[in-house]
Amino acid sequence: MKFREALIKLNKIFPAHLKIYQIKNNEHHMIQDWNELPDSEFNITDDSRNVNINTLFFSTFFAKSYLNDAILKHPFAIFVSKKELHKLLKDHKYNGFCIIGKKEPDFYLGYLSSIYYDYPSKDMYIVAITGTNGKTTISFMIYHLWKKKHIPCAVIGTLGVFYWNGSMEKHIYTGFTTPRAYELHQILDVLKKENIQHIVIEASSEALALRRLEGLNIQKAIFTNLGRDHLNFHKNLNAYFFAKLHLFFLTLRATKEKIPFVVVYNSNTYYLFYRFIQKTNAKILFLLQSHLNHNFVKYQPMPLLFNQFNALCAYYGITRNEEPLYKLSEKPLSDFKGVPGRVERLALTDSIDIIIDYAHTPDALENLLSELKNQYEFMVLVFGCGGNRDIEKRPLMGNIAANYCDYIFLTDDNPRNENPQKIRNDIKKGIPVNKYHILQEIGDRKLAIQNAIEYTFNIQKNSDKKSCIIIAGKGHENYQIIGNKKISYSDKEAVLELIKIISHPNEKKTLR
Numbered sequence: 001m002k003f004r005e006a007l008i009k010l011n012k013i014f015p016a017h018l019k020i021y022q023i024k025n026n027e028h029h030m031i032q033d034w035n036e037l038p039d040s041e042f043n044i045t046d047d048s049r050n051v052n053i054n055t056l057f058f059s060t061f062f063a064k065s066y067l068n069d070a071i072l073k074h075p076f077a078i079f080v081s082k083k084e085l086h087k088l089l090k091d092h093k094y095n096g097f098c099i100i101g102k103k104e105p106d107f108y109l110g111y112l113s114s115i116y117y118d119y120p121s122k123d124m125y126i127v128a129i130t131g132t133n134g135k136t137t138i139s140f141m142i143y144h145l146w147k148k149k150h151i152p153c154a155v156i157g158t159l160g161v162f163y164w165n166g167s168m169e170k171h172i173y174t175g176f177t178t179p180r181a182y183e184l185h186q187i188l189d190v191l192k193k194e195n196i197q198h199i200v201i202e203a204s205s206e207a208l209a210l211r212r213l214e215g216l217n218i219q220k221a222i223f224t225n226l227g228r229d230h231l232n233f234h235k236n237l238n239a240y241f242f243a244k245l246h247l248f249f250l251t252l253r254a255t256k257e258k259i260p261f262v263v264v265y266n267s268n269t270y271y272l273f274y275r276f277i278q279k280t281n282a283k284i285l286f287l288l289q290s291h292l293n294h295n296f297v298k299y300q301p302m303p304l305l306f307n308q309f310n311a312l313c314a315y316y317g318i319t320r321n322e323e324p325l326y327k328l329s330e331k332p333l334s335d336f337k338g339v340p341g342r343v344e345r346l347a348l349t350d351s352i353d354i355i356i357d358y359a360h361t362p363d364a365l366e367n368l369l370s371e372l373k374n375q376y377e378f379m380v381l382v383f384g385c386g387g388n389r390d391i392e393k394r395p396l397m398g399n400i401a402a403n404y405c406d407y408i409f410l411t412d413d414n415p416r417n418e419n420p421q422k423i424r425n426d427i428k429k430g431i432p433v434n435k436y437h438i439l440q441e442i443g444d445r446k447l448a449i450q451n452a453i454e455y456t457f458n459i460q461k462n463s464d465k466k467s468c469i470i471i472a473g474k475g476h477e478n479y480q481i482i483g484n485k486k487i488s489y490s491d492k493e494a495v496l497e498l499i500k501i502i503s504h505p506n507e508k509k510t511l512r
Contacts, residue, residue: 001116003056003077004037007099009115010108014101017108021085021098028089028098037097038076044116044182046109051075056099059084060106061210068093079105110181110214120188121199121217127317128203128213128251130244131224131264133364134310135177135202138222140339141314142200148332149325154191157202159340159476161187165194178207181214200317209243213250219320221251222313223263226272227363241272252280258321259283264309287312299331302343304371341475343368346495348453348502352460352467356491358475360386360413362396365472369404376468378460381405382452383472384445385427387418387481394423395430402431402438405470407455410441411448413473414481445480446494453498471495 011018020031031037045051046058048066055075059067067084077097080088081104088094101108114121127142129135139155146153147164154163156179161172172187178201179187191199203213203221226241251260263269265286273284287309297303297311311333318325326332338344344356355372359365365383372379381401385394401408410427412420420443431439442448452469460467471491474480480489 001041001118002039003042004034004039006042006112006115007037008034010112013111014108017102019100021100022096023088023098024095026092031097040076042077044109044113046105046180046182048073056112058105058109060109061104079108081105104211106181106211107214110185110211110216112215113182113185114215116182117185117189119217120185120192121215124188124192124197124199124217125220125320126216126218127200127220127222128216128218128247129200129222129224129313129317130203130205130208130247131222132227132361133359133367134224134264134306134313135204136358137307137310137339137342138224138313138317139200139202141311141333141336142317144336145314145318145325145332146198151198152194152196153198153200154196155200156184156187157200163191163194163196165196176207177202177204178212181212184212185215203244203247205240205243208246209239213247216250217254218247218251219255219257219260220317221247221261222317223248223261223269223273224309224313225264225266225363226269227361245272245276248276248282249280252282259285261285262287262313262316264313285316287316294328295331296326296328296333300333300336301338302345304343304368306367306371307343339476341477341492344475344492346492346499348457348469348499349461351464352456352469354453354469354471354495354499356471356475356495358477359383359472360474362393362400365397366400366404368470368472369400372468372470373404375466377465378456378463378467379405380407380409380452380456380467380469381472382409382411382445382448382469384411384413384415384420385423385473386414387416387420387423389416391426394426395428398427398430399432400430402435406438407452408439409448409452409455410439411445412443412480412482413445414477415483416481417483445489445491449491449494450498453495453502457502 021028042054042056044056046060046063048070051057051070051073053074053076056077057070057075059080071094079099082100085098085100129138136158139157143153143155152166158177160174163170248261261282261284263284263286265288291312292308296315297308300311341356341358346354348354357368359368410424415423424441442451449471456467456469474491478490479486
């Protein structure tokens with residue numbers, strides 16, 4: 001794709017939005033004729049580390065801090081805000097083409113990326129899922145169900161990109177729940193070349209707020225729930241919800257579906273969507289608990305209530321209007337292997353299970369514990385909270401843990417640059433003092449898991465009670481962030497090692 005051609009096409013989508021300046025030798029003039037622009041190949045990025053002389057650099061929300069670093073590498077063009085342009089003209093720090101728009105650079109990056117890769121999502125059936133919890137599980141259920149019908153498909157989300165072209169499955173690591181806009185369109189271009197047209201995408205609230213999904217041909221949007229998460233970025237629940245609601249407006253612009261929106265109903269969901277329905281007259285399918293009485297949702301490895309709702313979301317996600325792929329009486333999820341770190345069950349003994357789950361929000365933790373309480377008579381929890389994140393959720397999660405569990409091992413999650421002891425103290429504020437006797441505080445996560453397993457094994461080995469050890473918060477993650485260091489670590493690997501030790505007591509050793 002040539003630079004001039006790409007900008008002409010972007011201008012056709014957003015007429016009168018763009019102003020382009022050429023800055024040279026401390027002078028500048030506004031481009032009046034498209035022929036003044038170079039007809040040359042270029043690349044797009046908002047990562048200053050990847051800038052070269054053929055780059056169009058976008059000064060997006062997180063890239064603004066690195067604009068000067070990018071300029072030092074002499075990109076031939078930059079896309080900046082009006083405020084940044086004025087500063088550049090004043091400081092005489094840049095020679096090249098400078099683009100500004102009526103909106104922030106983030107908004108245009110997705111559309112230009114779509115143009116750059118020749119509109120890869122144009123003929124795709126894209127399902128996008130947003131919500132505090134359930135995105136990863138639903139997306140992998142959809143992926144499983146499509147594969148079962150021999151439909152080439154892909155899932156893009158927290159675990160990277162998995163795609164199946166009809167004969168072979170491949171994986172691409174991305175590092176984001178929702179990749180950057182230009183990376184997302186590049187991935188879709190790869191999938192298009194593999195003749196894959198069915199895509200399910202996890203749409204995180206942060207990605208929606210940063211406009212990473214602009215320019216996508218989204219055909220169906222699913223909203224799972226709204227809880228406390230990412231408030232370090234969004235600041236309040238209202239901004240968090242409206243970031244998620246943006247997915248519905250994106251879908252409305254592109255969809256051909258008669259019922260393009262699926263929403264899990266709870267007491268406040270309809271209220272949250274009421275104004276959207278009034279404003280757009282959009283048709284939304286609200287999923288109720290009364291809709292769960294089907295084989296499709298009940299026959300799966302872990303048919304907890306929230307997983308039944310996840311399955312129902314998947315059913316309507318895969319199904320284009322008037323083209324159901326399955327009957328609700330069928331059981332296609334009975335062989336679903338689940339998702340790593342999402343209610344992942346490992347057997348310690350015949351009567352003791354270990355559950356590894358990603359639950360790191362109050363809603364997710366309460367949903368998980370309340371459901372497991374119906375299956376297990378004795379429950380031990382290992383959990384902590386992340387540092388440099390929402391502080392207010394910590395005592396809430398402590399209180400939830402105390403309400404449902406027989407014993408708690410309070411430990412570290414990803415403390416980042418916060419004092420781990422302070423994080424644990426914040427959690428303890430929500431635990432009633434009269435329940436401190438069921439609490440043990442061990443900062444070292446491996447050691448906490450070891451103690452939890454040994455405690456449960458010793459206290460329950462001669463009991464008939466069905467018991468469970470829940471290790472919550474990190475799920476699939478294979479690292480722990482302590483300070484500025486990302487240390488290799490996995491809850492599952494720690495558990496498997498301990499199971500092996502307990503299975504061979506004569507070879508017993510500690511994890512350390």
